[in-house]
Amino acid sequence: MKLLEERIKKDGVVKEGNVLKVDSFLNHRMDIELFNEMGKEWKRLFEGTEINKILTIEASGIGIAAVAAQYFKVPVVFAKKSKSVNLDGSMYTAKVESFTHKNVSDVIVSKKFLGPEDKVLIIDDFLANGCALEGLMKILEEAGAKLQGIGIAIEKGFQDGGRRIREKGVKLESLAIIESMDASTGEIVFR
Numbered sequence: 001m002k003l004l005e006e007r008i009k010k011d012g013v014v015k016e017g018n019v020l021k022v023d024s025f026l027n028h029r030m031d032i033e034l035f036n037e038m039g040k041e042w043k044r045l046f047e048g049t050e051i052n053k054i055l056t057i058e059a060s061g062i063g064i065a066a067v068a069a070q071y072f073k074v075p076v077v078f079a080k081k082s083k084s085v086n087l088d089g090s091m092y093t094a095k096v097e098s099f100t101h102k103n104v105s106d107v108i109v110s111k112k113f114l115g116p117e118d119k120v121l122i123i124d125d126f127l128a129n130g131c132a133l134e135g136l137m138k139i140l141e142e143a144g145a146k147l148q149g150i151g152i153a154i155e156k157g158f159q160d161g162g163r164r165i166r167e168k169g170v171k172l173e174s175l176a177i178i179e180s181m182d183a184s185t186g187e188i189v190f191r
């Protein structure tokens, strides 16, 4: 998606450790006009696919998923990161290792809000090694819900997550795929 690529080139900052900072428009200050265009593009890409729920993960996924949901006209459920997992059986849980913070957290979704009747589109801001998505996919499996596709804003194509998830046969639509980026020059090349 040209608009997103141009914005990344203009305002994205490449940090050491393969981290791209996009906090001026995506995950701290949020450009809602851009989010609207992203939502429309996912709607176009998933036209004809039956979707009755969007699943994302806190925190950065929530804003883009909420805006996108207006085009799909479906509710959004976000997986919560939790320090203490409630073991009373009322929650689906998965462990997710954070790429940016390097810690492992439990993510939870209430069984009230996800079940076998659901046809789900997952939306998230970044795809790096794929741990966040694999956690969400595990939760869908536990719930007996159907994964209909995944929409990602920025995929770092030089990391492994995208390849692993596409190999499972999942329809994965990333709006911008970064082929390479260089912290010393700031150069970003898109696929």
Ligand code: 5GP
Pocket (backbone or CB within 6 Å): 018, 019, 020, 021, 022, 027, 060, 097, 098, 099, 100, 124, 125, 126, 127, 128, 129, 130, 131, 132, 133, 161
């Ligand atoms: P993964 O689980 O695919 O390794 O990483 C996905 C999660 O890590 C995303 O939800 C995002 O919050 C965070 N993340 C991964 N790479 C980056 C990055 O380069 N920049 C930022 N800002 N977040 C990232």
